[in-house]
Amino acid sequence: MKSTPAIATAALLLLGLAACGGTDAAETAEAPPAKSIILITPNPVGTNSFLQLGVKGAEAAAKELGASFKLYESKDPTSIAQNVDAAVRAKPTVIVGISFSFDDVFTTVPKANPGQQFLQVDSCAKEQAPNLACVSFKEHEAAYLAGVEAGLLSKSGQIGVVAALDTPFIHRWIEPFFAGATSVKPAAQGTPLYVGGSNPFSDPARAKSQAQTLTGRGVDLIAAAASGGNPGVFEAVAASGGKAFGVDVNQCALSPGNVVDNVLKHVDVAEHAAIKEIFDGRTGGVKVYGLAEGGVGVNALGDDLASSGCTVAASPDVVAKVKQTRDDIFAGKITVADPLQS
Structure with missing residues (x-):
């Protein structure tokens, strides 16, 4: 019984401290949420240059915008769905899914979560919700330019794609x-x-085997479109005396003297810009990046061609033809057919 006054005094002291310096639940709830970005890939990033660009773009956006960044790597459709569900529960500022592998899940999940912003890079769900923004590219325009190089440089007249x-x-x-x-x-x-x-997308051994099949048939120029499998193609052409084209980024340094050029896609730049727009409140819609928008290209068009390591730098006549073809596409004199629309 004698301890009661002490207990009462302590209780009053605690109440006083709470009144002076405490933060109640209402104040906490009203605090603005932290900015955050979650990127989900369809496969482990590893040596996949396309996915590496996706990570680069999201990380750059997070740094500029003062946001946190998390990467969820998937391995199959089931894990993609699981990662999207986990991201929705985390409630970031934006959830980014990269590639056509998200077409199905982004048809349903954004509609079920209208308060959450989504961004799909390199494809777009057929039924696009208002809270889903999409970024896509005209890869076919850059592939056409690489084909012009291949046609001018091939000695056998036999070209291929892996x-x-x-x-x-x-x-x-x-x-x-x-x-x-x-x-x-x-x-x-x-x-x-x-x-x-x-x-x-990440099997160099199988890609190399297919390239060897092509070179065995007399193909002397191969466009490698196998992402992480491309080094296998480069090994095959190096052994046969042929040449290859890379994809997404400058891959000429991966096999010096064996890579003519690359079908470039500036995924990181477009993704970075799209994330900034979402953070600024400009959500939804579709943006398409082609040659005119600087979203795709080849190294032959770059100011740094001489230091690129690409063998096309040694063929100024080919470079001139590529630039003329680019200009003709700009002017509407050449229309590159899009296989997706046929």
Whole structure:
């Protein structure tokens, strides 16, 4: 009983401290949420240059905007769905999904979560919700330019493509490449082969095997469109005396003297810009980046061609033709057919 006054005094002291310096639940709830970005990839990033660009763009945006960044790497459709669900529960400022692998899940999840902003890079769900922004590219325009180079440089007139999968989207790297070649060498013949298997975007061994099949048929120029599998293609052409084209980024340094040029796609730049727009409140919609918008290209068009390590730098006549073709596309004199629209 004698301790009661002490207890009462302590209680009053605690109440006083709370009144002076405490923060109640209402104040906490009203605090603005922290800015954050979650990027979900369809496969482990690893050596996949396309996914590396996705990470680069999101990280750059996070740094500029003062936001946190988290990467969720998937391995199959099931883990993609699981990662999207986990991201929704985390409630970031924006959830970014990269590639056509998100077409299905982004058809339903954004509609079910209208208060959450989503960004899909390199594709767009067919039924686009108002809170889903999309960024896509005209890869076929850059592939056409690479094809022009291949047609001018091929000695056998046999060119090929080693692509990850036989899908309408990936055909943007195939038919336009062959069309560019035949525009300057009508007799040129093109053959595509596909990596396939359980890991089509990161399987150098299977990509190399398909490239060896092509070189065995007399193909002397191969466009590598197998992402992480591209080094396998470079190994095959190096052994056969042929040449290759890279994809997404400058891959000429991966196999010095064996890579002519690259079908470039500036995923990081477009993704960075789209995230900034979402943070500024400009959400939804679709933006398409082609040659005119600086979203795609080839190293032959760059000011740094001389230091690129690409063998096309040694063929100024080919570079001049590529630049003329680019200008003709700008002027509407050449229209590159989009396999996705056919």
